[in-house]
Amino acid sequence: MALSPLFRLTLFSALASTVLVATLPAQQKAQAKPAAAAASRAVKGASVEGITEYTLANGLRVLLFPDPSKATTTVNITYFVGSRHEAYGETGMAHLLEHLLFKGSTRHPKVWQELTDKGANPNGTTWTDRTNYFETFPASDANLDWALDLEADRMVHSFVAQKDLTSEMTVVRNEFEMGENDPSSILEERVLSTAYLWHNYGKSTIGARSDLEHVPIERLQAFYRKYYQPDNAMLVVAGRFDPDKALRLVERKFSAIPRPKRDGQNRIWPTYTRDPAQDGERSVTLRRVGDVPTLAVSYHVPPASHADYSAVRLLTDILGSAPAGRLHKALVEPGLAAAVSASTYAFKEPTVLIARATVRATGSLEQAERVMLATIDSMAAKPPTTEEVERARATRLKNIELLLAESDRVGLNLSEWAAMGDWRLIFIDRDRTRKVTPADVQRVALTYLKPDNRTVGRFIPTPKPDRVSVPDAPDIAALVKDYRGDTTLAMGEMFDPSPQNIDSRTVHGTLPSGLKTAYLAKKTRGQTVSATLQLRYGTLATVQGKGVAADMAADMLLRGTTTRTRQQIKDEFDRLKTQVRISGGPLNLTASVQTTRPNLVRALRLLGEVLRQPAFDEKEFDQLRQQSLAAIEEQRSDPTQLALRTFRRTQSPYPKGHPRYTPSFEEDVADYTGARLAEARAFHAEFVSASHGEFAVVGDFDPKEVDEAAREQFGTWTSKAAFERVPEQVFPTSATSIALETPDKANAFYIAGQSFEMKDSDPDYPALVMADFLIGGGMQSRLIERLRQKDGLSYYAGSQFGAGALDPAARFLGLAIFAPENLPKLEAGFREELDRVVTQGFSADELQKGKDGLLQGRQLQRAEDQALVSDLAQNAFLGRTLKWDAELEAKIRALTPTELNGAVRRHIDPEKFVVVKAGDFKKNTSQQP
16 A cells, blocks of 8 residues: 555654664663653743743643633644745645644544534634634543644644545635625735735635645645644643643643754745835726625735734724724715725734725715725824724723633634734733824824825826835844733633523522513623623514514614714723624514623613613614615625525515515615604604513623612613514425526525424424434534535535424524535535435434534533523523423433434425525536536
């Protein structure tokens, strides 16, 4: 049997190691073991705000971030290689290699299966300066041992085989095609490729299609051997774990991997390519099928480690935030654009600031461009005010503080900052942001926002170019030396996310208004707390035909009260370090809150004002209507949105005017065009109150204080309008297949499923929950295994199942994305797998592995406060506790293959599926040989 080059290298290393030990004299043998053990010990380095760095002898950097308040652990390994390091013909190689590392390694040949069995929440991501792999899993010594062993083995023993490249290349190509469907994303790619003449930041991370299709496996293996080594990696362990045990585990798993020799072709050179100062405004035009004109303008700015970068980020907020941002006031308020934004990429080397505008199809892109450029150029004559800088600073610092309270998110963000030079930059950037002055923002605006330094959709010759020399990254070692950071955030408790513990600690009640409450107090890292408020209202008769009025009423709530403007509301929530989201429709309204213990009561009072005293300003309403219409128009040619809407209209054909009716795009445009402020105001006044609904809070708070605040804000807020729950229906539908043409879209969408009568109290319900996980809910499901792993047709494929708690209405469906020319193969593979499920069923081994993955996944979900608070609110509505979840999981645990397969055959029938597919099928059919 011929050995692959990779396998030969591994085998040679193992043999060489064996021979070396065998030839040692007896005395040296006796001394070798203690010496090796000492050499494998990690050396402690910097420690900042609860994060401690260690370094192994082979060069691996290790960050430990213990957080006992989490019921989960996250292991994240970052390799300092991304699209910036790719050579000619290698574009997309870093990302393609990321995919192949999920195909297996020597000790872990079935990575997806192991991740599923552990109930992990994993991913791998590739960006310009790094590639990372992470998995979040229920905290335990066994799971941590497994995760570290997986990443140590994947580092040097992944297969990276030709057969896997053959199948996965088409999956990555499908991911490439998915991005090709979004004109605004492609426009940004074109702007970057025009702004950067030489640097790889001008190339998309996913790469050129030709490189993806033709890259030789030998080049990919060489790329893997060169960059996937301990001296080019950083390992982060965050969440609940014993630091000493974890460090010993890391030493045991990774120290045996030798440090590579960095000479010859194996040397990793710094990327020294730099673009010259831009010598004139550049332009690019994109012409594709689409509905919404878009504008993007970029400027070269310093890298994320440079002292100017924090001021540049505040400058982007001053320009692009809503509603106080300068671009919002100049373009959105007068109706020249539906939406604007501004941002800057955090890169290791010189980066860009990008401003964007979305214009209605009936608007003028040329006029929007003139006003946008004039607004940016006016920064010289109109310096940023103290109010603008403080507002931007409050938003940035709030987001940083909320991030630092979540150890799993911090662990992943450390990858980004480490790729920019050092993980401690995350804190240095925060400190710099605190010190930025209006003069600093004005200086960077004058330095970088020059016409000769920008790239837009036009060209203007300039006899005297005003060139910008963008500084490079500073000496980061000197910058971070002796850095200590802030005081470490308060630690949380070791919370057990079992249903029994959650029920025992949850306090239920009812306010005088009728609003039901559920409070679960626990200590959390950073004193974080999550809350959700669900308000229910109306009857089938009273809300008929009021869907748009209800939607607009909900969206108007954060746009001003009788005593505060939209900007004042935003500023106050930022000051309170609180994130609030409100959404609603003709049957209910939901408000979600994420904040900290010291700010919760004041945030709830402000939320009460927002919900009960909306201003319904005419000017804000007009802006909202334009943004809603732009969002609808943007979806009209998107295959996914078109297929989903058609599927809902076909499978659930509620009559027009019914609160569950799905309108066509044309109806949506007409309805929102005709939307009136008076109708939204009247809907709110008549229906929205706390007479019926649920209020749940999870996290670090005083239940007595919160209950008093809830009674103050919602305890007497009632409505005379009748409430009667509108039931869900199951409509009889026959087998239907609908093909929708979406010209010039490189990616297609497929959805198929059926409805049937069933409640979640049905004896077959646990079996169908399990079946859905095995068919398309898990990472090692039948559809993923067939359509992605085996056939290489789809980047994403899966299934969904749900049944009503109060109504006998259930739905099972499968969906996938794919290249339009692969429709016959996709349909055949999908149908063959569903038929095989129904006719052959699942084996005992498959069922057992599925149980392990599903049940651990449910435990993982309960460990997330934002998910748990929604569950508590929904249970309050249903009159349930998590005892219901425990009983469901016990039934799943007791399932037999006979029970599982019998339930599938009784309820799932592919012959009755409604099938909808959308894509550019005509074009791709005509191109077939």
